[in-house]
Amino acid sequence: MVPWLDPNNDLEPFPSPETSLDEPNGLLAAGGSLNPERLLSAYRQGIFPWFEDDQPILWWSPNPRMVIKPSDTHVSRSLRKIINQGAFDCTFDTAFNDVIHACSSSRELQAGTWITPSMVQAYQTLFELGSGHSVEVWLEGELVGGLYGVSIGRVFFGESMFSLCSNASKIGFVFLSEQLNDWGYQLIDCQVQSQHLKSLGASTISRRDFSMMLGQLCPQSVNEQAWRQ
8 A cells, every 4th residue: 555645735744765665676656636736846857747547646766777877868879870860850849749648659559658647747737837858859840759758957757758759758868868968957857767768878776876866966957948049
């Protein structure tokens, strides 16, 4: 059993992430809401929502945590060659709704989606408030890849990505990393381990180390206006 959060009280504190279950790895709490105050409080503590349509809102803080410093992103020689050919164009925050719906659709094709309609609405609200962001990858004017996430301080919390052609999501991630590095960001949260992200240079750290980094980096501000220039 995990603690149940009051859906009518977004100021109710989360349990300590260190109390998360070992199995399933990182399950911390259930209930609450997806209002901006609750979501942003969660991210600042290294907690994120992840659930399906037939479940209550579930909150997670897995151990270990997959992260990457923007400056450490690995770009293979073959990927750099594709990028340098200039066939793909990348943008920020120009098609957030299209990106999140594409991410949701790509999950449905695999094995169900955790990007439920309530999640889509919640992150659209964060986008409207300036905390949610997207990366778009275009080929001949068509959206072929991208990702979205949440920005707080000097941390970007990645949520999901999609790709409709080979390397599109990797190109979007490289574009994101290079821009974040230029803007002074220090960390990208990749949440859980995947070979795809590992190939780009991501690695795991302990939940405790991740929480310490958030405590240092989330209060620090960067120029959020850079996203939409």
